[in-house]
Amino acid sequence: MATEQPTSTTRAGLAPGAATGDATAVAHPNIALIKYWGKRDERLVLPWTDSLSMTLDVFPTTTRVRLDPAAGQDTVTLDGVPLEGEPRRRVVAFLDLVRERAGRASRAVVETRNTVPTGAGLASSASGFAALATAASAAYGLGLDATGLSRLARRGSGSASRSVFGGFAIWHAGQPDHGADPDLGSYAEPVPVPVDELDPALVVAVVDAGPKAVSSREAMRRTVDTSPLYRPWAASSQADLADIREALRRADLDAVGEVAERNALGMHATMLAARPAVRYLSSATVTVLDAVLELRRSGVSAWATMDAGPNVKVLCRRAEADRVAGVVREAVRGGSVHIAGPGPAARLLDADA
Ligand code: DP6
Numbered sequence: 001m002a003t004e005q006p007t008s009t010t011r012a013g014l015a016p017g018a019a020t021g022d023a024t025a026v027a028h029p030n031i032a033l034i035k036y037w038g039k040r041d042e043r044l045v046l047p048w049t050d051s052l053s054m055t056l057d058v059f060p061t062t063t064r065v066r067l068d069p070a071a072g073q074d075t076v077t078l079d080g081v082p083l084e085g086e087p088r089r090r091v092v093a094f095l096d097l098v099r100e101r102a103g104r105a106s107r108a109v110v111e112t113r114n115t116v117p118t119g120a121g122l123a124s125s126a127s128g129f130a131a132l133a134t135a136a137s138a139a140y141g142l143g144l145d146a147t148g149l150s151r152l153a154r155r156g157s158g159s160a161s162r163s164v165f166g167g168f169a170i171w172h173a174g175q176p177d178h179g180a181d182p183d184l185g186s187y188a189e190p191v192p193v194p195v196d197e198l199d200p201a202l203v204v205a206v207v208d209a210g211p212k213a214v215s216s217r218e219a220m221r222r223t224v225d226t227s228p229l230y231r232p233w234a235a236s237s238q239a240d241l242a243d244i245r246e247a248l249r250r251a252d253l254d255a256v257g258e259v260a261e262r263n264a265l266g267m268h269a270t271m272l273a274a275r276p277a278v279r280y281l282s283s284a285t286v287t288v289l290d291a292v293l294e295l296r297r298s299g300v301s302a303w304a305t306m307d308a309g310p311n312v313k314v315l316c317r318r319a320e321a322d323r324v325a326g327v328v329r330e331a332v333r334g335g336s337v338h339i340a341g342p343g344p345a346a347r348l349l350d351a352d353a
Helices: 085-102 124-140 146-156 216-226 230-249 253-272 283-297 318-332
Strands: 022-027 030-034 039-041 051-055 061-068 075-078 107-114 168-171 188-190 200-206 302-306 312-317 336-340 347-349
Touching: 022 124, 030 230, 030 253, 030 302, 039 216, 051 230, 061 124, 075 085, 085 107, 085 124, 085 146, 107 124, 124 146, 124 347, 146 188, 168 230, 200 318, 216 253, 230 253, 253 302, 253 312, 283 302, 283 312, 283 318, 312 318, 318 336
Parallel strands: 075 107
Antiparallel strands: 022 061, 022 347, 030 051, 051 168, 061 107, 168 188, 200 312, 200 336, 302 312
């Protein structure tokens, strides 16, 4: 039986599109089981391939957006520290997009609290821009439904389009020739999955919480432009997507894990073949991969996936997550290990919450 998945909520009692001027939202990171890697349009953040993810119930980002009509520029802080450089530029560019759509010029004060190590390949930009899109669209009164919110979050960071939804979500790349407005065709939506039967958990092994040497944005660009393996991977990813959807429908965790692991390893292979190579995986990553293989040999369903960093997320049954976490903890030594289940959709917090 398909479990109904939560969708994005709006603040009760408010007319759609009414600007609150001050809104706070919370969103969770997601981990892709079928990866997004490569843009066909940088400005609109349109990907070459569809991707599919699970939103987590750990590491939420909380963002408050407050309009300040008297201010000459936006104020943006992360955990109380003013953002500078490229991270600030991305937030301001995103607010400019929201302002343009709202037809309003007011600058804003943006305060973000992250509980995930920023820039460590743990999808902080996904929860970050999903929370910012949800809060900013309420503050400026855009009146978007969940699909519109997903499209908007995509413009901040591609993976954020999926964090608008809870549970499992698919992000449609959209057709390259989608009429006059290609923006419309690319958004995420929930995938119905029998979650109780699947009983999934992701054991997150943080082997290195430092920021990455190459941003995923730059690494993607280089991979698409120079890797001879990129196109074959993109083509096989479409087949992986069909396989994983079928496996999810059947609640076949081993089949889901097998497809997710090969899709992630394939993505990393495309980067290793880029010129110059992008290598996010470290010796600590390989140690965890060995431990995952050992778990499988001993009869435990455990499958690995890695993003733009050395950290490993191990897909397993919730019922076996403690055992998997124990083995992974031994392997990472000095790193931290967290157990995550399927998490909720992005949502607005009540003003007095
Ligand atoms: C490896 O969404 O961070 O985590 O759109 O450039 O902001 P931008 O990239 P981002 O890339 C995430 C890539 C990934 C795979 C995934 O989440 O699908």
